[in-house]
Amino acid sequence: MVKPMSQLIVTPRVYEAVLTILNNVAQAQCPLDKAYAQHFFNFDYASQDHAVITQITGDMVRKLNLYSFITGNTITHITSNPAVLFYAWSKIEQQTIPSFIELTQQEIDNVEQLIDTAKHNQSLMDGCPAWLNTLGENELADSWPQERSALALAAKRFIRANLLKTNTVELQKTLEKEHITTRLISDCVTALEITSNSSLFKSLAFKNGLFEQQDVGSQLIIEALDVKPGMRVIDACSGAGGKTLGLAAYMKGKGRLLAMDIEEHKLAALKQRAKRAGADNIETRLITSSKTIKRLKESADRLLLDVPCSGLGVLKRNPDAKWHSDMSESLPTLRHLQQDILTRYSKMLKVDGIMVYATCSILPSENELQVSAFLKANPNYKLINETTISPAQSGFDGFYFASLQRISA
Ligand SMILES: C[S@@+](CC[C@H](N)C(=O)[O-])C[C@H]1O[C@@H](n2cnc3c(N)ncnc32)[C@H](O)[C@@H]1O
Numbered sequence: 001m002v003k004p005m006s007q008l009i010v011t012p013r014v015y016e017a018v019l020t021i022l023n024n025v026a027q028a029q030c031p032l033d034k035a036y037a038q039h040f041f042n043f044d045y046a047s048q049d050h051a052v053i054t055q056i057t058g059d060m061v062r063k064l065n066l067y068s069f070i071t072g073n074t075i076t077h078i079t080s081n082p083a084v085l086f087y088a089w090s091k092i093e094q095q096t097i098p099s100f101i102e103l104t105q106q107e108i109d110n111v112e113q114l115i116d117t118a119k120h121n122q123s124l125m126d127g128c129p130a131w132l133n134t135l136g137e138n139e140l141a142d143s144w145p146q147e148r149s150a151l152a153l154a155a156k157r158f159i160r161a162n163l164l165k166t167n168t169v170e171l172q173k174t175l176e177k178e179h180i181t182t183r184l185i186s187d188c189v190t191a192l193e194i195t196s197n198s199s200l201f202k203s204l205a206f207k208n209g210l211f212e213q214q215d216v217g218s219q220l221i222i223e224a225l226d227v228k229p230g231m232r233v234i235d236a237c238s239g240a241g242g243k244t245l246g247l248a249a250y251m252k253g254k255g256r257l258l259a260m261d262i263e264e265h266k267l268a269a270l271k272q273r274a275k276r277a278g279a280d281n282i283e284t285r286l287i288t289s290s291k292t293i294k295r296l297k298e299s300a301d302r303l304l305l306d307v308p309c310s311g312l313g314v315l316k317r318n319p320d321a322k323w324h325s326d327m328s329e330s331l332p333t334l335r336h337l338q339q340d341i342l343t344r345y346s347k348m349l350k351v352d353g354i355m356v357y358a359t360c361s362i363l364p365s366e367n368e369l370q371v372s373a374f375l376k377a378n379p380n381y382k383l384i385n386e387t388t389i390s391p392a393q394s395g396f397d398g399f400y401f402a403s404l405q406r407i408s409a
Pocket of ligand 1 (some may be wrong): 218236237238239240241242243244245260261262263268306307308309341
């Protein structure tokens with residue numbers, strides 16, 4: 001069972017908010033982050049209530065199949081009996097039962113009996129759907145149960161200090177003045193863990209570009225590229241620039257950093273974020289055809305291929321992904337795309353240059369097996385090292401990254 005952070009105060013307004021957001025995710029198939037964004041755009045809450053809403057909704061979305069088993073409602077109709085749902089949540093998360101919910105003795109007995117039954121099925125207690133359990137067992141064998149349990153926990157919040165403007169020690173002091181408390185992370189020079197419930201994005205420190213929210217694994221991928229000021233660097237699947245901005249900070253504004261993606265709106269968001277971060281050596285380029293890539297042949301000292309993947313390493317952060325698809329169609333397509341990107345995009349690297357292939361997955365079929373297949377077909381690259389960040393062992397999100405060097409044309 002998850003140990004609660006503290007006893008949460010569930011007011012009728014919090015209760016209604018959780019049900020609305022949950023309905024949007026479970027019934028309308030809205031991604032959790034969008035459901036939060038929509039709700040919090042329309043309604044204002046005190047920061048304490050905001051935190052309670054996201055914690056309870058997250059607890060429920062992480063284990064929708066468990067709540068479905070206990071309430072007797074399908075996942076899409078999980079909110080049909082809200083009092084039973086909240087009672088079950090209080091019991092599972094060891095929280096105080098909201099004072100205003102009313103249940104019959106029979107409903108209470110039923111829930112308690114079903115929780116006792118569920119405790120004999122650890123996969124159900126971990127909120128793991130059958131398709132994911134089979135996939136995890138096939139790919140990770142004995143290490144899967146531990147990873148499965150780790151992926152069922154609430155995600156911790158981490159930020160990356162923007163080295164263009166500050167460092168972790170200085171940032172920690174600045175944030176304290178805004179009542180945001182943090183902890184230094186020994187494994188990573190840019191990371192702080194947020195230890196208070198404070199809202200980050202309303203802080204002055206965020207508006208001034210002193211940090212970005214980012215998991216430690218992502219920050220370690222940035223570090224692995226070992227970029228230096230003056231280099232020519234390509235981030236070929238940059239998205240909205242989570243890692244591009246970190247790379248820019250290590251480059252100290254010197255050299256050329258090209259951020260590329262196939263989605264224009266992501267590159268537009270990157271430009272906004274770069275402005276706030278004070279990162280002015282970033283150029284964005286939309287990939288419109290294979291020519292965009294061919295024109296950059298042998299041009300990069302460093303190349304990041306942060307490829308599209310199943311995202312199964314970051315289920316703590318995006319638990320809704322477990323319920324929206326069983327990935328039986330998307331996973332083979334993704335693996336094919338990953339190998340295609342490795343094969344074609346690696347040609348942008350100069351001889352002696354280093355590229356990092358990265359995913360936010362812990363499945364070997366998206367990670368080490370992709371890299372070994374690439375190396376077999378391309379003996380002009382060599383593996384320098386590879387790392388899997390295990391959610392079970394690290395407490396962070398799950399990632400994989402491999403550094404490869406091009407040894408000849
Ligand atoms: C894992 S995400 C990247 C996240 C990003 N690097 C970050 O740190 O925030 C993968 C990205 O690859 C992009 N993508 C998908 N197919 C692509 C392709 N063929 N070439 C380049 N980028 C692609 C997606 O739009 C998505 O933004």
